Amino acid sequence: MSSADPIVDHGTAAHPPSSRGTASSNGNAVGSHYDRLPAPSALDLGREALPAPPPAFVVKAVLGLRRAMQRLTDALCPADLAMFDTLTGVGKTALLGAVARYRIPDLLEAGPLSAEEIAERAKLDADAVHRALRALAPLGIFRLRSDGKFENTRLSKTLGGGRFARMREFAIHYASGSHMAAWGDFAKTLATGRAAFDRVHGMTVWDWFEKHPDEREMFAHVMMGLTLQDAPVIATVYPWREVKKVCDVGGGRGSLLSELLVRHRHLWGVLCDAKGVLSSAEPVLSARGVRDRVDLVPGNFFEEVPEGADAYVLKNILHDWDDASCRTILHAVRAACYEGARLVVSESIVERNSKHLMGTVADLHMMTICSNGRERGVAEIRSLMEETGFRMGRVFEYPTMSVLEGIAV
The missing domain is CATH 3.40.50.150 (Vaccinia Virus protein VP39)
Incomplete structure (x- = not known):
């Protein structure tokens, strides 16, 4: 889904603040x-049902396995290194928000591109683009090829458009300046x-x-x-x-x-x-x-x-x-x-x-x-x-x- 094709509805849940209840006093x-x-x-979803959800036991098993593997890798590497990786999360959030905002995954849908080609099409700085996508590649978000070009991965595609895409708007919203400023003041919320x-x-x-x-x-x-x-x-x-x-x-x-x-x-x-x-x-x-x-x-x-x-x-x-x-x-x-x-x-x-x-x-x-x-x-x-x-x-x-x-x- 792209922001040009919205069917807007509230709901979530378990995730960002919902205004689904617009029928309210405010x-x-x-x-x-x-x-x-x-x-x-x-955005025409059509008259057929949306894809059925996986069985609950499958989702639970996969999520449990993912968390277990994350804990295992953290246990095997130096504690300081594991904590450093966690502490850099705010930078990753900002980076993913920018990548989604400039529709870089959509640009790569037709095939691999160099940072210079991406920058020309999106009106960005080529050096900054290369350094940003290079940082995401070790996380499995984009693939840096031996010829220096970048291509999409399963994860980067979630930040693009498409009928059942969900994460592009979420990334932009979560990385917005207003949200990041609020999280930056979390110490006072804790107090x-x-x-x-x-x-x-x-x-x-x-x-x-x-x-x-x-x-x-x-x-x-x-x-x-x-x-x-x-x-x-x-x-x-x-x-x-x-x-x-x-x-x-x-x-x-x-x-x-x-x-x-x-x-x-x-x-x-x-x-x-x-x-x-x-x-x-x-x-x-x-x-x-x-x-x-x-x-x-x-x-x-x-x-x-x-x-x-x-x-x-x-x-x-x-x-x-x-x-x-x-x-x-x-x-x-x-x-x-x-x-x-x-x-x-x-x-x-x-x-x-x-x-x-x-x-x-x-x-x-x-x-x-x-x-x-x-x-x-x-x-x-x-x-x-x-x-x-x-x-x-x-x-x-x-x-x-x-x-x-x-x-x-």
């Missing part, structure tokens, strides 16, 4: 970026527990996006990519055959809802978000062939959501907010539920003593960037449910995220 600040983005019809982004920039990340439309649009692309990554998992692990009508609360342009309806033909959908967001959802739903099975209902998840659905989906919404705000959201959803209706919460589960690398790093990101945000454990989400009129039901775990069920009582 909906204008969080959701209005949708209205300024290019038309989503530029105070307060978000560095608010302190460094004098405003929340949502207000920052409102004042910086380029970053707002890039963030929207990131959320679309993460939603498309998670949607097949959510559509697969939960038994959707048990319900008929699904309401995606704060569901953006409908990337998740459309995937549910493509995979489960018996479902009827309700997409609830800010009015401006819903108008831009029409092309997405039509492109996926499900527009005739979706009701578009403007809403504010702090106040009121549509009644009558069998299941209400909250994907990567609760992790944006403190407990009091989460209770307000859940109370609004419960008011719309009939007794026995389902609440389907999709979040990255991080227990207090979790050793899950992606989840714990995502939680730090929420603490640093998103005011009052945090990833929670199962017991914490159960407590929020029980305090707002839900009984926790089944928990469906996947290595990258989980789906937690609540039953309205």
